[in-house]
Amino acid sequence: MARLKDVADLAGVSTATVSNVLRGVKAVRPEVRERVLASATRLGYVPNPHAQSLRTGHGHALGVVVPDLTNPYFPALVQAIEATARERGYALLVMDAGNDADRERASLALMAGYRVAGVIWVPVDDRSAHGWPFALVTVDRALADRDAIVADHAEGGALAARHAIRWGHRRVGLVTGPRSLASAAARRDGFLREAGGALDVAWMHEAPFTGELPVDLHERLASPGVSLVACANDAQAVAVLRALRAGGVRVPDDVSLIGFDDVPWAEFVDPALTTVRQPLAALGAGAVAMLLDRLADPGSPRRLETLAVTLVERRSVTRRDVAGGTP
Numbered sequence: 001m002a003r004l005k006d007v008a009d010l011a012g013v014s015t016a017t018v019s020n021v022l023r024g025v026k027a028v029r030p031e032v033r034e035r036v037l038a039s040a041t042r043l044g045y046v047p048n049p050h051a052q053s054l055r056t057g058h059g060h061a062l063g064v065v066v067p068d069l070t071n072p073y074f075p076a077l078v079q080a081i082e083a084t085a086r087e088r089g090y091a092l093l094v095m096d097a098g099n100d101a102d103r104e105r106a107s108l109a110l111m112a113g114y115r116v117a118g119v120i121w122v123p124v125d126d127r128s129a130h131g132w133p134f135a136l137v138t139v140d141r142a143l144a145d146r147d148a149i150v151a152d153h154a155e156g157g158a159l160a161a162r163h164a165i166r167w168g169h170r171r172v173g174l175v176t177g178p179r180s181l182a183s184a185a186a187r188r189d190g191f192l193r194e195a196g197g198a199l200d201v202a203w204m205h206e207a208p209f210t211g212e213l214p215v216d217l218h219e220r221l222a223s224p225g226v227s228l229v230a231c232a233n234d235a236q237a238v239a240v241l242r243a244l245r246a247g248g249v250r251v252p253d254d255v256s257l258i259g260f261d262d263v264p265w266a267e268f269v270d271p272a273l274t275t276v277r278q279p280l281a282a283l284g285a286g287a288v289a290m291l292l293d294r295l296a297d298p299g300s301p302r303r304l305e306t307l308a309v310t311l312v313e314r315r316s317v318t319r320r321d322v323a324g325g326t327p
Contacts, residue, residue, distance in 0.1 A: 173230070202226050209235060
């Protein structure tokens, strides 16, 4: 079998340059990259992950820890991460924290035991990430001491409020995410700022991102008294849709509904869900790129990247005649 040194000799470069090209962790001149790739192809070179781990002190795998794989947002995010990791030559080890901080810590400890090169992490709550012996990038929920890539949660909340106003709604309800999460607070605050005096937020209830609605919210939805409900994520929105239907409230004829995330099945519920789209593919690709940059340059300053969100209009929101009052 061809060795890394054989590829380097044929390409006329160092073994370090070959390694950097094949792992995609450092920029090289285009002509050098093409020469290395052509040499590797000609020799049939296949990287040896075990040998790489002996040289670097870590494996050629990345870890991913997410709060809840039953929430369809996270499998979609993991799929986006895996696609980019595979392109960059890394395998993926995925763990589900089950929305439990102790289980999350145990998952991160296991990642260290498996000697992953680095970890992409969506924290259960907003806490420090000090102490873990690997490069770490957070997604969706930024921590002060680590690299992070997030969607513009505040703008997403504002987009939902703007849409409600544009479609003639005036009296609305708001389902927020867990107060322990800064991302949930940003969505709520963005909605409220944009609502200003144009929307009367008649009620506001906190609910988990799992879609399990608290008893008091179920009771509220039996007689909502609003023309639109905005939710902090799509799982909540689908649960609200089911609760409204159970009470004989029609969506969108009686009450319109807005979600957040645009998970893959949001367009398949009935009615199809109007929602704020997080750029899942870009979040996944960006997280992998940011982690590999950190591995290549451990001493560089901490980075925070915020990606734009968009509103996706579907059938769960209908126009409201202001003169007609609320349902």
